[in-house]
Amino acid sequence: MTDDIYVTRPHLPPLEEFKDLLGKIWDRGVLTNCGPYHEELEASLCSYLNVPHISLFNNGTVALIVALRALGIKGEVITTPYSFVATTHAILWMGCTPVFVDVDPVSLNLDPARIEAAITENTAAILPVHCYGHPADVDAIDAIGLKHRIPVIYDAAHAFGVECHCGSVLTHGDLSVLSFHATKVFNTFEGGAIVCRTPEQKRYIDQLKNFGHDGETSVIETGINGKMSEINAAFGLLQLKYVDEAIGRRAAIDKRYRAELAGLPGVQCLTDTGQSRQNHSYFPIRIGDAFPMNRDDLFHYMKERGVHPRRYFYPLISNFSMYRSLPSSDPAGLPNAVAAAEEILCLPIYPDLDDASVTRIVAMLHEAATKGT
Numbered sequence: 001m002t003d004d005i006y007v008t009r010p011h012l013p014p015l016e017e018f019k020d021l022l023g024k025i026w027d028r029g030v031l032t033n034c035g036p037y038h039e040e041l042e043a044s045l046c047s048y049l050n051v052p053h054i055s056l057f058n059n060g061t062v063a064l065i066v067a068l069r070a071l072g073i074k075g076e077v078i079t080t081p082y083s084f085v086a087t088t089h090a091i092l093w094m095g096c097t098p099v100f101v102d103v104d105p106v107s108l109n110l111d112p113a114r115i116e117a118a119i120t121e122n123t124a125a126i127l128p129v130h131c132y133g134h135p136a137d138v139d140a141i142d143a144i145g146l147k148h149r150i151p152v153i154y155d156a157a158h159a160f161g162v163e164c165h166c167g168s169v170l171t172h173g174d175l176s177v178l179s180f181h182a183t184k185v186f187n188t189f190e191g192g193a194i195v196c197r198t199p200e201q202k203r204y205i206d207q208l209k210n211f212g213h214d215g216e217t218s219v220i221e222t223g224i225n226g227k228m229s230e231i232n233a234a235f236g237l238l239q240l241k242y243v244d245e246a247i248g249r250r251a252a253i254d255k256r257y258r259a260e261l262a263g264l265p266g267v268q269c270l271t272d273t274g275q276s277r278q279n280h281s282y283f284p285i286r287i288g289d290a291f292p293m294n295r296d297d298l299f300h301y302m303k304e305r306g307v308h309p310r311r312y313f314y315p316l317i318s319n320f321s322m323y324r325s326l327p328s329s330d331p332a333g334l335p336n337a338v339a340a341a342e343e344i345l346c347l348p349i350y351p352d353l354d355d356a357s358v359t360r361i362v363a364m365l366h367e368a369a370t371k372g373t
């Protein structure tokens with residue numbers, strides 16, 4: 001029997017190299033509270049990502065919550081229903097009200113025209129996602145934010161290392177939030193970060209993630225504990241050494257999928273929109289009417305044969321019980337997101353996915369294409 005293939009597998013550096021870094025942590029006895037590896041990782045990431053300031057976090061969700069808090073967001077937050085549930089949970093956790101707006105049918109990112117149409121006097125922020133690492137329409141969204149004086153926070157959990165026409169996509173908006181969860185392109189087991197524009201923003205966010213401490217005896221805010229530990233930071237430094245190689249391997253898999261699925265009726269590979277450097281974090285395909293089975297049947301067909309794609313993002317966030325009763329959750333107002341949630345399947349893609357596995361996945365899709373249901 002061949003082994004099961006899952007949608008992703010974390011990329012791990014050589015264990016021996018991690019042991020060396022662990023040795024230093026043991027020698028120093030500094031385990032957390034912005035220790036030397038934490039500081040080194042912040043500096044290395046600023047330079048790798050070409051961004052001015054980064055504040056590391058223990059995960060992306062706490063980073064999203066602190067980003068909303070740092071900008072004092074209260075009221076309605078315009079966001080996408082087509083994302084991982086943490087995007088909207090952060091809004092609700094802050095006591096704000098999510099307002100779902102439909103996505104563009106091609107990019108599956110928030111449609112700027114619909115954002116603008118949804119703005120009311122209660123709109124406090126816009127929280128778009130760079131879905132699958134494909135940049136949102138940052139110029140249009142930033143312009144809307146400026147025009148209406150509404151802060152823009154990008155959920156950039158999928159967009160590590162992604163560049164658009166003007167450099168890192170992470171420099172757009174007021175803040176951008178990264179996730180370094182095990183399933184992401186760059187991981188620290190668990191982790192995250194806020195990309196800040198100014199030193200003042202970073203200083204305030206650093207205080208918020210450290211209980212609101214402003215020096216040894218002074219607490220200026222009801223902060224939280226969002227700090228990244230030395231173990232996670234050390235692992236991140238090691239990952240960073242190998243991340244270009246990892247993205248390169250993802251790119252090769254992406255290229256094979258595109259070449260070998262081209263012309264398969266009813267299977268459409270999503271095109272990347274506007275970035276000059278991609279990270280190939282996901283490989284979404286869209287199953288159309290010309291395919292002999294629908295997306296869910298194909299999903300089960302593949303699982304029964306040992307390949308486990310994922311239906312990112314199904315169900316829509318707006319369908320979950322805590323969001324369903326919001327006026328903006330009405331599926332009638334979200335036709336493009338509803339269609340994407342029913343038609344998109346994310347194929348396995350990760351650096352250690354070998355050529356034979358890609359061959360097997362492609363052959364399975366070609367074989368499914370010959371079957372009726």
Ligand SMILES: *Cc1c(COP(=O)(O)O)cnc(C)c1O
Binds near residue numbers: 060179
């Ligand atoms: C992974 C993810 C998050 C949450 O990040 P964690 O580090 O797991 O807390 C938030 N938003 C999106 C879009 C994600 O994919």
